[in-house]
Amino acid sequence: MAGVKRALAVDLGGIVLATPVMIAAGCAGTGRELSGLVELRKVGAIVSRTISLEPERGSPTPRIAESPSGVVWSTGLQNPGVDAFVSEELPRLARSSTLVVVSIAGGTLEEYVRLTGALQGRPEVSAIEVYLSGPDLELRRPMLGAHVDRAAEVAGAVARMSMVPVFAKLPMHASDLPEVARAVVRAGATGLTIGGSPPALDVRPERLRPGLGGVTGWLSGPAVLPMTLRAVFDVSRAVPDTPVIAVGGIRTGEDAIEAFLAGAWAVQVGTATLIDPAAPVSVAQGIVRYLRAKGLATPADVRARLRVPASFGAVPDEDDDGR
Ligand SMILES: Cc1cc2nc3c(=O)[nH]c(=O)nc-3n(C[C@H](O)[C@H](O)[C@H](O)COP(=O)(O)O)c2cc1C
Numbered sequence: 001m002a003g004v005k006r007a008l009a010v011d012l013g014g015i016v017l018a019t020p021v022m023i024a025a026g027c028a029g030t031g032r033e034l035s036g037l038v039e040l041r042k043v044g045a046i047v048s049r050t051i052s053l054e055p056e057r058g059s060p061t062p063r064i065a066e067s068p069s070g071v072v073w074s075t076g077l078q079n080p081g082v083d084a085f086v087s088e089e090l091p092r093l094a095r096s097s098t099l100v101v102v103s104i105a106g107g108t109l110e111e112y113v114r115l116t117g118a119l120q121g122r123p124e125v126s127a128i129e130v131y132l133s134g135p136d137l138e139l140r141r142p143m144l145g146a147h148v149d150r151a152a153e154v155a156g157a158v159a160r161m162s163m164v165p166v167f168a169k170l171p172m173h174a175s176d177l178p179e180v181a182r183a184v185v186r187a188g189a190t191g192l193t194i195g196g197s198p199p200a201l202d203v204r205p206e207r208l209r210p211g212l213g214g215v216t217g218w219l220s221g222p223a224v225l226p227m228t229l230r231a232v233f234d235v236s237r238a239v240p241d242t243p244v245i246a247v248g249g250i251r252t253g254e255d256a257i258e259a260f261l262a263g264a265w266a267v268q269v270g271t272a273t274l275i276d277p278a279a280p281v282s283v284a285q286g287i288v289r290y291l292r293a294k295g296l297a298t299p300a301d302v303r304a305r306l307r308v309p310a311s312f313g314a315v316p317d318e319d320d321d322g323r
Pocket of ligand 1: 024064103195197222249269
């Protein structure tokens with residue numbers, strides 16, 4: 001098994017994970033909930049729920065609604081605020097015998113900088129994931145990460161301050177995602193978390209009501225995997241030397257292999273963990289099975305190996321609509 005572990009280890013720009021499978025933000029609680037249910041040392045890293053400067057009460061309940069092949073969710077990023085997180089939750093997460101990546105979200109540039117400062121020098125923090133799907137309160141825009149310059153400004157500021165690797169979690173539905181990715185990497189981000197959840201609405205017709213207390217939300221689970229693959233494919237071709245972590249719809253080893261083929265270096269598992277806490281471990285085991293069956297040594301052997309025609313990506317003729 002030690003050989004398997006070595007073969008699965010992945011270096012994401014300075015943070016070395018025992019396996020390329022992480023638990024996605026918001027899906028692992030404080031880590032305590034999972035210990036006993038899953039061998040966390042077999043998980044590459046846990047990403048904390050997203051932390052803000054001040055405590056966040058979050059969305060009204062219900063916060064999760066089932067949908068075909070997925071869930072619609074809106075937690076409103078409920079969290080205790082960075083001070084309580086650092087003093088109470090972080091030490092518990094760090095006892096979970098895997099690496100801890102802390103997800104942060106601010107409404108302003110200054111908040112991101114202060115959040116990074118609050119995590120500075122904490123030995124429990126192996127990396128920071130910068131959540132960029134929230135509103136930009138300073139520039140009054142609905143999604144900070146949708147704007148190339150702004151995403152780069154924020155991710156760059158965090159990266160310049162941080163002593164640990166910084167991953168920018170970009171919204172998969174941003175228009176010109178590869179351009180945002182290039183700018184964020186140029187600004188100093190170590191890597192990118194690509195995918196996540198597209199916007200969604202659940203409707204309960206019998207009561208003429210939305211299924212979520214927060215009304216609108218986000219779709220996650222198997223339904224979004226093809227969108228994740230597309231986003232990872234586009235982004236990893238734009239920044240081929242940058243670690244890309246795929247998130248959205250991954251629940252089996254085969255799903256992870258599909259993400260590696262599209263260009264991912266590692267994957268995150270979210271919704272599948274809510275259904276089966278051991279899902280990240282079975283995803284890792286599924287990766288091993290696939291590699292063994294193909295006679296391959298590591299996930300890097302399949303990374304970005306999707307065979308596409310040489311003509312793919314060429315500028316289309318005028319009468320070709322590109323579809
Ligand atoms: C209940 C729930 C809570 C979540 N909370 C967060 C969060 O705090 N921060 C974040 O960046 N993403 C959050 N997510 C999104 C996941 O990290 C992930 O990007 C998304 O669910 C897609 O992956 P999946 O299809 O494997 O679930 C949450 C998802 C769910 C279902």
